[in-house]
Amino acid sequence: MQRRKPKEDKAGDRAGNKAGDWHRRAQQKPDSSDAAADTQKSWYSHVLSVGKFVLLLIFIPPFLNYASLQREGLLLQPEGGHLIDIGLGQKLYINCKGAGQPVVLLDAPTGMSSDVWFQIQEDLSHLTKVCAYDRVGLGFSKRAPQNETTGMEKIWRESTTGRMVDDLHRLTKEASLQKPFIIVGSELGALNVRFYSHIHDWEVSDLVLIDPIPEDIFKEEMWQDYWYKDVVPRLQAMQFSAATGLSRLLLIAGWMQQPLVGLNVSEDLIRRQKYLLSNPAHQSGAVDEHFFLNESAFQVREISKYKPLSSATSVTVITGDKYDELLPTQINEMVARLQEHRLVQIYPQAQFFKIAGVDRRMIYRNPLDVTKHLVDSGHD
Ligand SMILES: *[C@@H]1O[C@H](CO)[C@@H](O)[C@H](O)[C@H]1NC(C)=O
Ligand SMILES: *[C@@H]1O[C@H](CO)[C@@H](O)[C@H](O)[C@H]1NC(C)=O
Ligand SMILES: *[C@@H]1O[C@H](CO)[C@@H](O)[C@H](O)[C@H]1NC(C)=O
Secondary structure (H helix, E strand, O other): OOOOOHHHHHHHHHHOOOOHHHHHHHHHOHHHHHHHHHHHHHHHHHHHHHHHHHHHHHHHHHHHHHHHHHHHHHHOOOOOOEEOOOOOEEEEEEEOOOOOOOOOOEEEEOOOOOHHHHHHHHHHHOHHHHHEEEOOOOOOOOOOOOOOOOHHHHOOOOOHHHHHHHHHHHHHOOOOOOOOOEEEEEHHHHHHHHHHHHHHHHHEEEEEEEEEEEOOOOHHHHHHHHHHHHHHHHHOOOOOHOOHHHHHHHHHHHOOOOOOOOOOOHHHHHHHHHHHHHHHHHHHHHHHHHHHHHHHHHHHHHHHOOOOOOOOOOEEEEOOOOOOOOOHHHHHHHHHHHHHHHHHHHOOOOEEEEOOOOOEEEEOOOHHHHHHHHHHHOOO
């Protein structure tokens, strides 16, 4: 458009047949209304190009992230891991190491994948067979679309303990794990393994709880505030950041760090953690588990009331001297009080171990301490 304007002028001048005029007018600037129109046009085109640029910025990172996730999902599944169909099209990822009996089954903390156990699993696998799995929605256990309902789905909501235990039970059956096993869970995982042991008591010889979430904790306002105003919104932000591709950019720039670090963390394990941090499906699974934790706790409280644990099952509770060193002392003290007080009542046979200087992250920050206590307490 801008180019054509002077040409039209030229044509008009030639018709006037005055060469001098033609020169003079060619050197003149276009008249003021043309100038305004042009400024407007260039302003528009400027806005358009900025707009395109912004659109690119908005759409390209999620698109690239999505494309990378597709590729990484195939490449990063660890060797030795399997996806096992537990019925209704739902597959669960399980990875077992070592050989022998009794089998040790590991259930991860709230919102975390089986990778969190890598060091403990490695160290225990010299003694016996040790299996870790991903709960539905986390890690490599992609949630299958639900188009059918069984009895269990009507009773327990997705991402609550009852449902997870039903899944885990199907998994142990389909994976033909030798029973009875030693079942170890941390945080939400501890709620799950308690529920499992109460319901399927002959399948579990030993129950190990690492920093268990006390089932009464959501009665405490301080905890509710911490959980629903701090933890859950933070995870929702992580989910949003993963979905927009921002997490991937932050990881590439080094402004976001994966939780498992250290000498023994392999290159693959680092890439897998980055994959999960950038994966909105995994992050959404993590949000759901956190969001419904109060319901999971409630379910465990009910089951403890109506179906007590067999006295033949040994119980070990391992805690650090703080729940989370980053939290105020009041919250740490409250968790510790509830952890001991309730569990002593429910499991009179329980042995308690408190490890100094560790908190809820001990299974990946201080795995040697945990392994030592697992072995010392006579389970292997
Ligand atoms: C859900 O539907 C799809 C296709 O409609 C089918 O392949 C799949 O087996 C179904 N899953 C269940 C759980 O019935
Ligand atoms: C690294 O792994 C080896 C073998 O499992 C173990 O002996 C060692 O203690 C681990 N190091 C750390 C820092 O955990
Ligand atoms: C759990 O918390 C949510 C949100 O605060 C609430 O709607 C729900 O009723 C609670 N469930 C239980 C069992 O307390």
